[in-house]
Amino acid sequence: MKRALVTGGSGAIGGAICRALAADRHEVYVHANRSLDKAEALVAELRAAGHVAHAVAFDVTDPDAVDAALASILADGSIQILVNNAGITDDAVLPGMKRAQWTSVIDVALNGFFNVTQPLLLPMMATRWGRIVNVTSVAGLVGNRGQGNYAAAKAGLHGVTKSLAIEVASRGITVNAVAPGIIESDMSAAVFDRAAIERLVPMKRAGKPEDVAAMIRFLVSEAAGYVSGQVISVNGAMV
Numbered sequence: 001m002k003r004a005l006v007t008g009g010s011g012a013i014g015g016a017i018c019r020a021l022a023a024d025r026h027e028v029y030v031h032a033n034r035s036l037d038k039a040e041a042l043v044a045e046l047r048a049a050g051h052v053a054h055a056v057a058f059d060v061t062d063p064d065a066v067d068a069a070l071a072s073i074l075a076d077g078s079i080q081i082l083v084n085n086a087g088i089t090d091d092a093v094l095p096g097m098k099r100a101q102w103t104s105v106i107d108v109a110l111n112g113f114f115n116v117t118q119p120l121l122l123p124m125m126a127t128r129w130g131r132i133v134n135v136t137s138v139a140g141l142v143g144n145r146g147q148g149n150y151a152a153a154k155a156g157l158h159g160v161t162k163s164l165a166i167e168v169a170s171r172g173i174t175v176n177a178v179a180p181g182i183i184e185s186d187m188s189a190a191v192f193d194r195a196a197i198e199r200l201v202p203m204k205r206a207g208k209p210e211d212v213a214a215m216i217r218f219l220v221s222e223a224a225g226y227v228s229g230q231v232i233s234v235n236g237a238m239v
Contacts, residue, residue: 001025001027002026002080003077003079004021004026004079004080004081005056005073006021006030007083007085007086007112007116009030009031009042009085010030010032010036012183013180013212014085015042017209017212017213018046019046021083021217022051022053027054029079031056031057032055032057033060036055039055060111061107061108061112067119078123080130082130082132084135087109088105089105091146091191093146102149105150106156109153110160113134124171125168125171128172131173131219132176133176133178133220134176134177135177136155138179138181138233140155141155141233142238154179158177158179161175162229174219174225176219176224176227177232179234180211180212181234183211183212183234184206184208188206200238201236202238215234
């Protein structure tokens with residue numbers, strides 16, 4: 001059993017990831033920011049199924065809050081599986097985008113990545129085994145109208161994924177990114193209607209959160225120990 005932290009674990013994709021990791025008998029920390037009730041409900045579900053799970057709440061953009069939460073978690077041992085799944089959208093075409101829209105999306109994705117990941121690295125490296133997966137987006141690979149901020153944030157995660165993979169490879173730690181396409185969730189439903197999905201996705205359907213979770217389940221397994229520094233898209237043949 002490894003100890004796993006999933007940021008944004010209370011959402012649709014995050015919840016599927018937590019369930020997949022728990023099914024592999026990992027101890028799972030389900031993170032939320034404003035939706036602690038959802039994280040606690042998922043933890044109750046996992047515990048009822050015999051799994052070990054905990055709910056944690058903090059704002060990934062607040063370094064002090066992150067440090068305090070992680071210190072509490074690390075007091076019981078290192079985190080060896082980290083899934084950086086927290087993210088937000090705030091769409092507008094760039095000519096009409098407000099500065100706050102740009103900075104908030106970048107802050108959650110990139111600064112949030114650093115705030116959570118950096119304090120966990122040395123404890124993880126000391127165990128000489130680790131798995132880090134950054135959940136990004138196909139938008140970070142090909143762009144998307146009205147999502148310049150989101151695409152930039154996710155593309156930035158692709159860059160740091162590759163750099164960090166090189167830095168920690170000798171310590172038995174892999175670092176990869178999973179870039180979902182259109183996945184069934186409240187977030188995607190607000191952006192893509194049925195006609196748009198059929199136009200954009202060769203498979204003519206949105207993916208399921210479990211499709212993303214299955215890829216992450218593989219990447220954090222022993223079987224994926226030689227896979228690192230990769231950006232793998234789960235997108236129904238969009239690209």
